[in-house]
Amino acid sequence: MLNFDFKNPTKIIFGKDTIAKLAEEIPSTEKVLLLYGGGSILQNGIYDQVKAALENYDIVEFGGIPANPEYEVLLEALKIIKSEKITYLLAVGGGSVIDGTKFLSSAALYEGDEPWDILAKYIRTEKGMPFGTVLTMPATGSEMNSGAVVTKVATHEKLGMGGPGLFPQFSILDPQVIQSIPKRQLANGITDAFTHVMEQYMTYPTQAKLQDRFAESIMQTLVEVAPTIIENPAYYDAAANYMWCCTMALNGLIQKGVPTDWAIHGIGHELTAMYGIDHARTLAIIAPSHYRYNFESKKEKLAQFGERVWGITTGSTEEKATKAIERMESFFHSLDINTKLSEYTTEFAGTAEKISDRFIQRGWLGLGEHKAVKPDDVVKIVEMSY
Amino acid sequence: MLNFDFKNPTKIIFGKDTIAKLAEEIPSTEKVLLLYGGGSILQNGIYDQVKAALENYDIVEFGGIPANPEYEVLLEALKIIKSEKITYLLAVGGGSVIDGTKFLSSAALYEGDEPWDILAKYIRTEKGMPFGTVLTMPATGSEMNSGAVVTKVATHEKLGMGGPGLFPQFSILDPQVIQSIPKRQLANGITDAFTHVMEQYMTYPTQAKLQDRFAESIMQTLVEVAPTIIENPAYYDAAANYMWCCTMALNGLIQKGVPTDWAIHGIGHELTAMYGIDHARTLAIIAPSHYRYNFESKKEKLAQFGERVWGITTGSTEEKATKAIERMESFFHSLDINTKLSEYTTEFAGTAEKISDRFIQRGWLGLGEHKAVKPDDVVKIVEMSY
Numbered sequence: 001m002l003n004f005d006f007k008n009p010t011k012i013i014f015g016k017d018t019i020a021k022l023a024e025e026i027p028s029t030e031k032v033l034l035l036y037g038g039g040s041i042l043q044n045g046i047y048d049q050v051k052a053a054l055e056n057y058d059i060v061e062f063g064g065i066p067a068n069p070e071y072e073v074l075l076e077a078l079k080i081i082k083s084e085k086i087t088y089l090l091a092v093g094g095g096s097v098i099d100g101t102k103f104l105s106s107a108a109l110y111e112g113d114e115p116w117d118i119l120a121k122y123i124r125t126e127k128g129m130p131f132g133t134v135l136t137m138p139a140t141g142s143e144m145n146s147g148a149v150v151t152k153v154a155t156h157e158k159l160g161m162g163g164p165g166l167f168p169q170f171s172i173l174d175p176q177v178i179q180s181i182p183k184r185q186l187a188n189g190i191t192d193a194f195t196h197v198m199e200q201y202m203t204y205p206t207q208a209k210l211q212d213r214f215a216e217s218i219m220q221t222l223v224e225v226a227p228t229i230i231e232n233p234a235y236y237d238a239a240a241n242y243m244w245c246c247t248m249a250l251n252g253l254i255q256k257g258v259p260t261d262w263a264i265h266g267i268g269h270e271l272t273a274m275y276g277i278d279h280a281r282t283l284a285i286i287a288p289s290h291y292r293y294n295f296e297s298k299k300e301k302l303a304q305f306g307e308r309v310w311g312i313t314t315g316s317t318e319e320k321a322t323k324a325i326e327r328m329e330s331f332f333h334s335l336d337i338n339t340k341l342s343e344y345t346t347e348f349a350g351t352a353e354k355i356s357d358r359f360i361q362r363g364w365l366g367l368g369e370h371k372a373v374k375p376d377d378v379v380k381i382v383e384m385s386y
Numbered sequence: 387m388l389n390f391d392f393k394n395p396t397k398i399i400f401g402k403d404t405i406a407k408l409a410e411e412i413p414s415t416e417k418v419l420l421l422y423g424g425g426s427i428l429q430n431g432i433y434d435q436v437k438a439a440l441e442n443y444d445i446v447e448f449g450g451i452p453a454n455p456e457y458e459v460l461l462e463a464l465k466i467i468k469s470e471k472i473t474y475l476l477a478v479g480g481g482s483v484i485d486g487t488k489f490l491s492s493a494a495l496y497e498g499d500e501p502w503d504i505l506a507k508y509i510r511t512e513k514g515m516p517f518g519t520v521l522t523m524p525a526t527g528s529e530m531n532s533g534a535v536v537t538k539v540a541t542h543e544k545l546g547m548g549g550p551g552l553f554p555q556f557s558i559l560d561p562q563v564i565q566s567i568p569k570r571q572l573a574n575g576i577t578d579a580f581t582h583v584m585e586q587y588m589t590y591p592t593q594a595k596l597q598d599r600f601a602e603s604i605m606q607t608l609v610e611v612a613p614t615i616i617e618n619p620a621y622y623d624a625a626a627n628y629m630w631c632c633t634m635a636l637n638g639l640i641q642k643g644v645p646t647d648w649a650i651h652g653i654g655h656e657l658t659a660m661y662g663i664d665h666a667r668t669l670a671i672i673a674p675s676h677y678r679y680n681f682e683s684k685k686e687k688l689a690q691f692g693e694r695v696w697g698i699t700t701g702s703t704e705e706k707a708t709k710a711i712e713r714m715e716s717f718f719h720s721l722d723i724n725t726k727l728s729e730y731t732t733e734f735a736g737t738a739e740k741i742s743d744r745f746i747q748r749g750w751l752g753l754g755e756h757k758a759v760k761p762d763d764v765v766k767i768v769e770m771s772y
Contacts, residue, residue: 001561001626003401008394014643015389175387207623209610210630213603221595237593240387244596244643257400257630 001208004256010144011170014244016236018174019046022053022090025132025170030088032059033081035101037093039063044180046136050092060084065093068272068279069100071116071152074107078115081108081129089131091168095140098133099148102166105129118161119150125163132170136177138243139189139280141196141250143171158269173247175239183230187335188280190226193246194219194331195283199262200255202291203369205300208258215254216308218245223309223331230335263367264290267378270355275345284332284339289384291325293377297370341386352382387594390642396530397556400630402622404560405432408439408476411518411556416474418445419467421487423479425449430566432522436478446470451479454658454665455486457502457538460493464501467494467515475517477554481526484519485534488552491515504547505536511549518556522563524629525575525666527582527636529557544655559633561625569616573721574666576612579632580605580717581669585648586641588677589755591686594644601640602694604631609695609717616721649753650676653764656741661731670718670725675770677711679763683756727772738768 013021026032034050041047051059062077080086081104089108091101105128107115117123125146135143142148147162178186201215222245228238248254267290268282277285291298299321306312306324315323332339341348356375359365367373373381399407412418420436427433437445448463466472467490475494477487491514493501503509511532521529528534533548564572587601608631614624634640653676654668663671677684685707692698692710701709718725727734742761745751753759759767 001401001623001630003404005397005399007397011391011393013391015387018389207627209607209627210603210634213607214600217596217599217603221599224595237387240643241593241595244387248596257626 001257006252006256008252010167012144012173013170014173016176018172019049019134020053026088031086032057032088032090033086034059034061034090034092035065035097036063037065037097041092041136046177050134065097065100067096068151069096071150074100074103077104078107089129091131091133094137095142098142101131102148103150105131105166119159125165128165130169133168134172137181138246139192141247143168144247144251173243175236175243178233178239186229186233187337188278189246190222190335191284191332191337192280193249194222195264195287196249199264200260202298202301203259203261206258211254211258218249219309221245226335259369261369263373266367267355270358277344281337284337285341285385288325288329288339289381293381293384348386352379355382387643392638392642394638396553398530398559399556400559402562404558405435405520406439412474417472418443418474418476419472420445420447420476420478421451421483422449423451423483427478427522432563436520451483451486453482454537455482457536460486460489463490464493475515477517477519480523481528484528487517488534489536491517491552505545511551514551516555519554520558523567524632525578527633529554530633530637559629561622561629564619564625572615572619573723574664576608576721577670577718577723578666579635580608581650581673582635585650586646588684588687589645589647592644597640597644604635605695607631612721645755647755649759652753653741656744663730667723670723671727671771674711674715674725675767679767679770734772738765741768
């Protein structure tokens with residue numbers, strides 16, 4: 001087991017009708033900026049629940065944060081934070097709104113001239129403006145971690161940021177919110193959370209037995225509840241398991257003491273940038289090829305994944321590993337998630353080289369747990385996913 | 387799944403040679419009281435590591451905190467905190483030293499006349515004097531939770547306390563510390579942690595699928611590493627898994643959203659009070675009888691435990707449940723832990739009634755997840771364990 005530090009101070013308030021508890025978490029003297037996305041909360045009743053819970057608060061609102069939160073839009077919110085002397089941020093949304101709020105938390109207290117530097121110059125946020133979240137779409141885990149990804153439209157850059165100052169003070173997780181989420185987004189959320197776990201798990205055995213089992217626990221549970229989530233998101237217990245799995249998949253716990261991969265995300269982000277394919281679907285496109293291409297270095301762990309998550313008990317290590325990849329693909333297909341790039345676009349010629357070139361330009365010369373996935377390997381992995 | 391709140395802000399610093407990082411966690415301006423127990427840290431090198439790490443600090447020392455930390459002893463430490471104007475507490479020890487330090491953290495800022503009231507009047511600690519820990523004996527999980535148990539020798543009372551102010555600011559977990567722990571104590575630690583998980587798991591199915599699997603993961607891992615821990619505690623990877631399992635067993639995570647039992651601890655504490663039997667061993671005495679006596683209400687979960695932790699795949703629910711209890715007993719026996727009261731004392735006549743009478747006096751009229759274990763049931767459970 002590798003050495004690690006772990007600290008996660010976010011308070012989780014989980015369960016039925018918990019949005020009503022908002023006022024217990026935000027001091028009534030705060031001036032609150034309520035941030036949200038495209039407006040679905042105005043239709044599904046969540047906005048009304050939030051406003052009812054914060055009836056006597058001084059609240060300013062900022063809606064319209066897009067998926068892949070855009071720097072240009074967030075700068076408008078930053079102006080409001082300054083002009084209105086906001087002291088507390090409340091994100092009501094999914095990963096994009098929460099990530100955007102994290103940027104604002106950092107930028108609100110940033111003393112430099114150019115807030116983009118927080119991302120461009122990898123400035124760690126030690127202290128941000130306090131913020132909480134009401135999660136409306138389980139998937140990214142942003143509600144209980146300190147990382148965010150922000151996109152600058154002007155330069156087509158999508159960069160990460162983070163730091164101990166960016167944990168939400170609290171996050172309210174009411175599993176009932178998923179009832180109004182379209183099937184397509186639910187399938188994306190399940191795929192995203194599942195792949196988050198895989199990136200922290202599918203490397204090589206390191207004797208981190210508890211971390212492995214926790215990772216497998218999350219995947220087993222996602223696989224078990226997935227059909228119910230898609231068919232009947234109003235079934236509370238399935239929704240609760242799904243929501244808690246998504247949070248536990250990326251709150252830092254399962255990555256502690258183990259090597260992590262993240263090559264699938266690295267490559268997948270480019271497919272979103274190039275073709276606008278949903279983030280989760282890009283992961284489902286790349287993951288099978290990545291594991292097949294790096295089969296030799298991952299086969300022991302793939303076999304363990306096959307045994308424990310998919311119940312494959314017979315065959316050699318290689319046979320179990322091969323079947324495990326097939327079962328993972330079938331799982332994505334069962335969610336109506338396609339796993340080949342050609343199923344999303346007909347104009348994919350040259351994609352592999354383009355991605356590889358971008359990585360070379362950025363100096364990304366070795367991805368994965370061994371930093372052994374070179375630009376040439378990226379070409380082959382992407383080609384295998386056509 | 388039940389509604390829950392979860393917040394655990396303790397920073398864990400885990401791994402080889404991490405005691406050297408102490409100075410990164412305690413501001414150098416603090417005046418530190420270093421608290422420890424019977425002095426084993428003076429022999430095994432941990433004291434020297436701590437002193438080397440805090441070379442330039444202003445440190446006062448207080449040793450001699452006994453197992454089951456005693457109020458009377460802790461009051462002596464409290465005097466030193468006040469007379470020496472201590473600002474930071476550092477516990478170097480196992481659960482007893484850490485629990486004693488939690489009491490001191492609370493008492494140091496308590497404004498009442500009688501610190502025992504914190505326990506006797508169940509006063510929740512919202513804010514304590516800051517403290518950190520260096521864990522020398524994995525078992526209780528106190529290094530990452532906000533609870534403590536303190537004993538008043540004068541009145542034979544053993545009471546609990548807690549509150550959000552009592553999370554350690556940090557805990558250093560170096561698995562190498564277990565090398566010098568006697569086998570008997572290692573066996574106790576494994577049994578203690580295993581039973582902690584059982585108390586939060588062995589109730590009835592509630593569709594909290596992820597929590598169940600996390601609990602099972604901890605137990606599977608403890609079972610897997612136990613023989614190595616006993617035979618070769620210097621084997622680092624086993625030690626690391628054991629240590630992390632003990633922390634995860636009682637840091638709050640697996641109890642969230644599920645009913646919990648804790649009847650075994652309630653009854654077991656009395657056996658320690660009456661006969662001085664090691665805490666963990668009292669749990670091993672009571673657990674099998676408790677599960678056999680309450681078989682009907684727990685059999686579904688016992689069968690799940692049998693399937694998932696012990697690999698019992700054939701038979702009816704009742705058969706799997708019965709075998710699961712037997713396998714748990716065998717596991718305790720494999721650690722050289724006896725599971726019958728008569729193996730610890732010949733003078734056990736009347737024990738069951740005495741415990742039941744104490745519970746009646748205290749108003750403990752219903753234990754367990756359904757509050758259905760009445761004093762009469764306690765008599766029968768204890769008699770079954772003779």
